[in-house]
Amino acid sequence: MPGVIDPETINVDDLPPVWTPVQWELTDEERIKELEEQATASLLWSADAPEAMLRLLLSETEIERAYEPPPNYDPEAQGEWDDSLVTFQFRRQVELLKVEREPGRLYVEYKFSDLGYWGIEIEPDGVNIARI
Numbered sequence: 057m058p059g060v061i062d063p064e065t066i067n068v069d070d071l072p073p074v075w076t077p078v079q080w081e082l083t084d085e086e087r088i089k090e091l092e093e094q095a096t097a098s099l100l101w102s103a104d105a106p107e108a109m110l111r112l113l114l115s116e117t118e119i120e121r122a123y124e125p126p127p128n129y130d131p132e133a134q135g136e137w138d139d140s141l142v143t144f145q146f147r148r149q150v151e152l153l154k155v156e157r158e159p160g161r162l163y164v165e166y167k168f169s170d171l172g173y174w175g176i177e178i179e180p181d182g183v184n185i186a187r188i
Contacts, residue, residue, distance in 0.1 A: 061113045061185070095119055095144040106164045106176040107150055110185065114171065118147040 082090060096119050100108045111117050122145040125137045153173070154165040162178045165188065177184040 110174055116148050119144045120147045
């Protein structure tokens with residue numbers, strides 16, 4: 057169920073992470089699926105680490121095509137919006153509400169669409185993620 061961290065379904069193994077681009081002929085359907093999977097991975101890579109962790113733990117990585125800039129898009133920091141480019145965004149938006157930085161500590165709060173408010177505290181010896 058999205059919106060609930062399920063520790064029983066979190067994969068952990070000792071295999072090294074690897075990625076190889078598709079190197080064979082694809083049908084149109086396979087090409088679209090591959091593009092969407094790569095877009096999801098790229099969006100997670102471009103998100104701030106706490107947001108990416110929260111999205112992965114909540115299984116909230118669904119994407120959709122973005123035809124217009126999302127809320128809070130900053131053309132000065134992110135470049136002018138070009139609607140001729142194929143662009144994706146996460147289906148559920150996350151709003152950063154609070155950032156507290158201290159030596160050895162980072163605390164962030166997010167409003168995650170209709171999934172509620174979440175706090176993430178990162179310290180040198182641990183990470184705490186909780187619905188608040």
